Amino acid sequence: GAERALKQTLGELAQRFAQLRSPEFRDLWRDVEGIGSALLARLHGDADRLVGVEPGDILVARSVTIRDVIDLCAAGAAALVLEEGSLTSHVVVLCRSAGLAAVSGVRGALEAIDDETFLFVDGDAGVVLVGEAARSRRNTEASAPTTAPQAEPPSPAASRLVDETGRAIVLRANLDIDLDADRARRLGADGVGLWRTFYLYLGRETVPSEDELAAIFAGTLAEFAPAIVTVRLLDLSGPFAERELPHELRGLGDCRGVRLMEQRPEVMDTQLRALMRASAAGRLRILLPFVSELEEITSIAARARFHADDLGVAMPQIGVMIEVPAILMQIDDVAAASDFLAVGSNDLTALLLARSRDAPSARSDTGAPAVLFEAIRRVVEAGERHGVSVSICGEIASQPMHAAALLASGLREFSIAPRLMPTMRAAMAVALGSAARNRELLG
Ligand code: PEP
Numbered sequence: 313g314a315e316r317a318l319k320q321t322l323g324e325l326a327q328r329f330a331q332l333r334s335p336e337f338r339d340l341w342r343d344v345e346g347i348g349s350a351l352l353a354r355l356h357g358d359a360d361r362l363v364g365v366e367p368g369d370i371l372v373a374r375s376v377t378i379r380d381v382i383d384l385c386a387a388g389a390a391a392l393v394l395e396e397g398s399l400t401s402h403v404v405v406l407c408r409s410a411g412l413a414a415v416s417g418v419r420g421a422l423e424a425i426d427d428e429t430f431l432f433v434d435g436d437a438g439v440v441l442v443g444e445a446a447r448s449r450r451n452t453e454a455s456a457p458t459t460a461p462q463a464e465p466p467s468p469a470a471s472r473l474v475d476e477t478g479r480a481i482v483l484r485a486n487l488d489i490d491l492d493a494d495r496a497r498r499l500g501a502d503g504v505g506l507w508r509t510f511y512l513y514l515g516r517e518t519v520p521s522e523d524e525l526a527a528i529f530a531g532t533l534a535e536f537a538p539a540i541v542t543v544r545l546l547d548l549s550g551p552f553a554e555r556e557l558p559h560e561l562r563g564l565g566d567c568r569g570v571r572l573m574e575q576r577p578e579v580m581d582t583q584l585r586a587l588m589r590a591s592a593a594g595r596l597r598i599l600l601p602f603v604s605e606l607e608e609i610t611s612i613a614a615r616a617r618f619h620a621d622d623l624g625v626a627m628p629q630i631g632v633m634i635e636v637p638a639i640l641m642q643i644d645d646v647a648a649a650s651d652f653l654a655v656g657s658n659d660l661t662a663l664l665l666a667r668s669r670d671a672p673s674a675r676s677d678t679g680a681p682a683v684l685f686e687a688i689r690r691v692v693e694a695g696e697r698h699g700v701s702v703s704i705c706g707e708i709a710s711q712p713m714h715a716a717a718l719l720a721s722g723l724r725e726f727s728i729a730p731r732l733m734p735t736m737r738a739a740m741a742v743a744l745g746s747a748a749r750n751r752e753l754l755g
């Protein structure tokens with residue numbers, strides 16, 4: 313194969329360089345060797361994939377890719393500590409949904425920690441303890457009386473949340489790589505509010521076929537039926553290396569969300585058609601990511617209708633993610649052109665504040681007032697004016713400290729990582745209870 317031929321040629325070249333009389337020319341071998349190694353890495357295809365991760369390991373890094381997180385989970389790593397990143401970084405979002413403990417934005421971690429350092433990582437609290445502090449915390453935990461096995465979370469029906477008008481608060485699941493439908497339901501998920509279909513395309517040589525996609529979509533729709541499953545069309549944002557993408561999706565540059573329709577219409581068409589074929593299996597909604605112009609909504613809806621008519625199936629609901637500030641400025645027109653809206657507070661916050669999602673930032677991590685008090689309210693009000701439902705699926709929706717503000721802004725539909733649902737549900741119950749008490753007190 314090519315690898316063997318390359319190694320052989322490099323071996324021959326090494327000998328010839330070694331025989332050169334001039335030391336300057338002999339030194340040039342280093343350059344040739346460097347090119348050879350880079351070529352070999354390319355041929356291997358997994359040049360900078362994580363290797364040698366053992367179960368229980370903790371990876372400390374400046375930043376990682378989405379693929380690294382998937383590999384860490386597969387290797388049984390215990391945790392991830394990142395110098396960069398915020399609560400809304402794509403990799404951190406993935407850790408949260410996959411259940412890998414992670415703490416981001418730990419500046420100086422690489423310098424302070426070496427291979428032998430004993431670490432204690434608490435992803436929920438955002439704490440990394442090093443050395444003695446980590447040991448004593450581990451010892452405290454180990455000597456604590458063993459608690460009874462965790463009680464099954466109450467069934468969603470038992471803890472149904474309603475607002476002061478009797479309207480139900482709906483919690484749906486964010487679906488990333490894997491979703492155990494039964495577990496999600498037990499944790500209180502009433503369907504799927506955001507399915508990031510990007511993961512169906514990552515790490516493949518070619519894009520999945522229409523048949524393959526239709527089978528996957530139909531399977532999940534059926535598992536959650538009769539609850540809603542919201543499938544987001546392919547959104548190519550997030551840190552990945554080009555070679556991890558199917559070859560049809562390489563060389564696109566910045567082509568987030570529905571802009572892919574312009575550059576790779578056949579990929580979007582395949583996805584839309586597969587969705588239409590699967591639609592009878594459950595209750596499908598299609599979500600359009602990164603919409604920045606009204607025209608994108610009408611043209612994709614027209615493509616969707618074409619496939620629905622062609623296959624003789626009913627047209628599913630088409631909704632729009634509100635995550636590009638430009639579309640917020642046309643929110644009434646967008647609401648009029650959509651069946652539902654979903655606030656993507658991760659990108660909306662980053663773009664409104666002009667901050668990278670990967671830069672550690674207390675501001676975007678804790679909910680920027682412009683989003684929490686302004687943007688969301690505008691979307692909710694436009695939804696009410698046009699009779700379309702509004703949900704939120706960014707990470708802010710799973711932060712208990714924002715439960716009261718989110719409910720006060722009028723949101724009643726939330727999509728979050730299933731494992732965070734019990735905590736968020738409890739925070740919402742408290743917020744609804746204190747709102748009711750305040751109303752009583754104020755008469
Ligand atoms: C968002 O931007 O808020 C969102 C939910 O989408 P993603 O995190 O996949 O960009």
Ligand code: MG
Nearest residue numbers: 635656658659
């Ligand atoms: Mg987004």
